[in-house]
Amino acid sequence: MRCSQCIELFDDYIDGVLTRDTMEKIQAHLRECKHCRVIFHTYSLTIRLSKSCETFNTLSKERIKKLKQTLTRSLRMENKEM
Amino acid sequence: MSKDKTITDASLVERVKQGDTQAMEAIVERYSNKVYNLAYHLTRDPTASEEIMQDVFLTVLSKIHTLNNNAYFSTWLYRVTTNAAYAHMRDSRKVKKNLEDLRVKDLEKDTSQIYDWSSLPEDILLSDESKQILKDAIDSLPEPMRIVVLMKDVEGLKNEDIAKTLGLSLPAVKSRLHRARLLLRESLSNYFKKYATARPGGEQSEM
Numbered sequence: 001m002r003c004s005q006c007i008e009l010f011d012d013y014i015d016g017v018l019t020r021d022t023m024e025k026i027q028a029h030l031r032e033c034k035h036c037r038v039i040f041h042t043y044s045l046t047i048r049l050s051k052s053c054e055t056f057n058t059l060s061k062e063r064i065k066k067l068k069q070t071l072t073r074s075l076r077m078e079n080k081e082m
Numbered sequence: 083m084s085k086d087k088t089i090t091d092a093s094l095v096e097r098v099k100q101g102d103t104q105a106m107e108a109i110v111e112r113y114s115n116k117v118y119n120l121a122y123h124l125t126r127d128p129t130a131s132e133e134i135m136q137d138v139f140l141t142v143l144s145k146i147h148t149l150n151n152n153a154y155f156s157t158w159l160y161r162v163t164t165n166a167a168y169a170h171m172r173d174s175r176k177v178k179k180n181l182e183d184l185r186v187k188d189l190e191k192d193t194s195q196i197y198d199w200s201s202l203p204e205d206i207l208l209s210d211e212s213k214q215i216l217k218d219a220i221d222s223l224p225e226p227m228r229i230v231v232l233m234k235d236v237e238g239l240k241n242e243d244i245a246k247t248l249g250l251s252l253p254a255v256k257s258r259l260h261r262a263r264l265l266l267r268e269s270l271s272n273y274f275k276k277y278a279t280a281r282p283g284g285e286q287s288e289m
């Protein structure tokens with residue numbers, strides 16, 4: 001397996017959707033090739049770190065309450081129209 | 083109001099279709115932060131995101147009868163949100179679309195500075211500074227990649243749902259995701275390489 005092929009398959013490898021044969025080929029390549037191994041470790045960790053960027057914001061209770069009031073009004077109006 | 087998380091979206095949606103305001107409130111509880119965050123990730127504008135969120139839920143109410151399969155509610159909701167955010171961005175600035183110009187550096191030939199920063203301690207990896215580096219790197223991705231990586235890695239959506247939401251094929255989603263992740267990895271590598279000399283070897287944890 002070439003390095004570029006190996007890297008191309010990282011996502012499927014991580015998701016575990018490859019055939020057993022291909023999985024084994026990737027594992028063998030990663031054992032032999034330090035370059036790809038380093039990229040694989042850091043690539044996997046990049047995905048994990050991205051998850052930690054989740055939810056910068058939480059809406060205030062008042063904002064959610066206001067939204068509910070607006071929507072309730074709107075829903076009641078639609079019910080009347082129907 | 084029901085806070086029961088075991089109630090499915092589908093049954094809540096059915097009740098909203100019947101005009102049940104409590105079910106609608108439960109949907110707001112469940113999704114308002116998600117809708118707001120997705121809008122915020124896309125627009126980077128807190129005020130606009132609140133407006134988008136309100137518009138999205140109003141659209142939901144007026145169009146919910148057109149949703150045939152109630153189980154697809156969340157996918158549909160994310161699509162409505164993405165469309166609203168894009169509409170806002172089209173108005174305020176040009177959306178970059180030059181995906182074809184993008185080439186990820188050929189990793190095969192790039193043997194310089196291959197440093198395994200994955201063995202760094204958590205307090206460095208998860209420091210505020212490194213998180214900021216990553217957020218900035220996500221921000222500077224070209225739009226088509228940014229939206230995919232935000233939906234998948236930050237918001238945790240499934241590839242299939244992202245494809246449906248954005249009207250893309252599954253291979254297109256996967257290809258954008260892969261390229262985005264490689265670019266983010268590169269940005270982090272550039273940042274973390276300053277620890278390479280302080281921690282010689284880097285790759286001490288052999289597999």
